[in-house]
Amino acid sequence: MTTIWRWWAYWPVWSGYAAAAFSLLYGVLGLYWWAGRDGFPFAPIDEDHASASILEGSRVEVVAPVIAAVGLLGAVVALVMTRHARPGRLSTGLVVFGWAMAGALVLIIPDYTLIALVAFAPLLLVFAFTGVPGDQAGVGDILYWHRTNLIIIFVGGLLWAAATLAYRRRVRAACVHCGRRHGADDGPSxxxxxxxxxxxxxxxxxxxxxxxxxxxxxxxxxxxxxxxxxxxxxxxxxxxxxxxxxxxxxxxxxxxxxxxxxxxxxxxxxxxxxxxxxxxxxxxxxxxxxxxxxxxxxxxxxxxxxxxxxxxxxxxxxxxxxxxxxxxxxxxxxxxxxxxxxxxxxxxxxxxxxxxxxxxxxxxxxxxxxxxxxxxxxxxxxxxxxxx
Incomplete structure (x- = not known):
């Protein structure tokens, strides 16, 4: 537990690299799907296995190249954010891009899957050992690829939020851990x-x-x-x-x-x-x-x-x-x-x-x-x- 806490305490350092790795992975996958390979997570599918994402049912030839472009660009931006930390137009643009990525990945693209996981997490743990009651074959019928992809995207959005917050604090010459600055006011009472x-x-x-x-x-x-x-x-x-x-x-x-x-x-x-x-x-x-x-x-x-x-x-x-x-x-x-x-x-x-x-x-x-x-x-x- 101590090791995990020490690792988590350094989130301002590793979050930018993690966001870059996530974006690079999805950028490469976008190219893979654009080339006509299987596994496109927003492809039309039967009603029982479709998600309620805003991208659900989209055409691979339209969305896959966008995923590839945004993912590869995001990987570059995230790496720049780990190094460049001077006020100016570039830093403003990086912050805007970072928050836009975080907002889209956390709030816009996902559906009810995340809150359902939170609400039914204890039951899913039980079902992993006892099996899912009813006609479903197992947990895989609940956490199928279209839904699992949304969970991965949500986690990637959290990484982008952490990376952007840490970068913004560095630009402001504030503490990357708490956001306070020497000489600033005490904040709200x-x-x-x-x-x-x-x-x-x-x-x-x-x-x-x-x-x-x-x-x-x-x-x-x-x-x-x-x-x-x-x-x-x-x-x-x-x-x-x-x-x-x-x-x-x-x-x-x-x-x-x-x-x-x-x-x-x-x-x-x-x-x-x-x-x-x-x-x-x-x-x-x-x-x-x-x-x-x-x-x-x-x-x-x-x-x-x-x-x-x-x-x-x-x-x-x-x-x-x-x-x-x-x-x-x-x-x-x-x-x-x-x-x-x-x-x-x-x-x-x-x-x-x-x-x-x-x-x-x-x-x-x-x-x-x-x-x-x-x-x-x-x-x-x-x-x-x-x-x-």
Whole structure:
């Protein structure tokens, strides 16, 4: 574990080379597919094995050369970003290209596959040993090439995001690990970050409500927003309504946990968690899962903008569009939480040590809120201290 952590700590160094390797690989594959070879991951395929990507069903003679050109160009750009770090038009162009690559690969091209993996990861692990119930032959019938390709593309987009962020920080002469600069202002106050975080939490909790309500209604036998025939089809399909109900329940539970991003129990374990009561909550415990959900739910929502098949039934279409707002709100709340919780950078030394220690948070919180929070009831954080 220590070795993995040390390797991860150097992400500003290796992310650029990893992005270059990813782009080179897909550039070469683009040439391979353009030459008429098999395996083009967006080729028309039977409905049971098609993805919902914006590129699904595209023509290889049109898309493959674009993949080759963008991939090979991206490999060159990523390598340049590992070396050139001076302000100017070139650096601006590189940053724009890098963020465009990250946005396309993470948010635009993927579909619901990523959020489905997050939601059903425990079941997939079980299915790997027990087999997939129903007519499917195995996990390969779930993670077939058209879907697996989208996962690879998503990971490549994350590499591009990391490489571009590190490069941008080098251009600004900031710490590549935390983004702080010597002589710069202290940044938003803790109270300002809480304000942004609370609005993000409100959006993240309200946006999935239409999805949750419709799926619960269907599980109860109410054809809310759908025809009776469609409801009977779902009732006759084993596990279909149960899966929707499970996702709705998981979404509601996630909404409860989302409040931890702006509550004291998201920073200090409350009394009802007796074995950790009063101890500091590791920021990564909230930041990592919240970040994963926020960046995987957005492409699932965007997917419905170019999936006309669902537009005839509003309960299949409209609630899923709100996922975009869900992901954005959760992302804002997560970033605000991260900035509020981070202490001094281990690399550059900038920032204040112990901003989120339990004793600091306890002194910063009004006495009435401390009393309510000690009983496990949600608290209102009224701290005024600046965060660095």
């Amino acid at each position: 803790r109270q300002t970050l809480l304000w942004w975080g609370r609005w993000g939490v409100v959006v993240a909790c309200l946006a999935p409500l239409p999805y949750e309500v419709t799926r619960v209604a269907w599980a109860l036998g109410l054809p809310l927003g759908i025809t009776s025939d469609f409801l009977r089809m779902m009732q006759d399909t084993p596990g279909m309504l149960a899966a929707g109900l499970g996702c709705a329940v998981a979404s509601a539970a996630g909404g409860v946990l989302t409040h931890g991003l702006v509550r004291r129990w998201g920073e200090v374990y409350p009394r009802w968690i007796w074995f950790r009561a009063g101890k500091r909550v590791p920021p990564a415990l909230a930041v990592v899962p919240a970040s994963i959900v926020s960046v995987t739910i957005i492409p699932a929502g965007l997917m419905f903008l170019w999936t006309p098949e669902t537009r005839g039934t509003w309960a299949l279409y409209v609630p899923s569009l709100f996922w975009i707002a869900w992901g954005v709100g959760l992302g804002v709340a997560t970033v605000a939480y991260h900035l509020r919780r981070r202490g001094a950078c281990r690399r550059c030394g900038l920032g204040h040590v112990g901003d989120d220690r339990p004793d600091v948070l306890r002194r910063a919180q009004p006495s009435g809120d401390r009393e309510r929070d000690s009983s496990g009831v949600g608290a209102r954080d009224g701290s005024q201290g600046n965060l660095h």
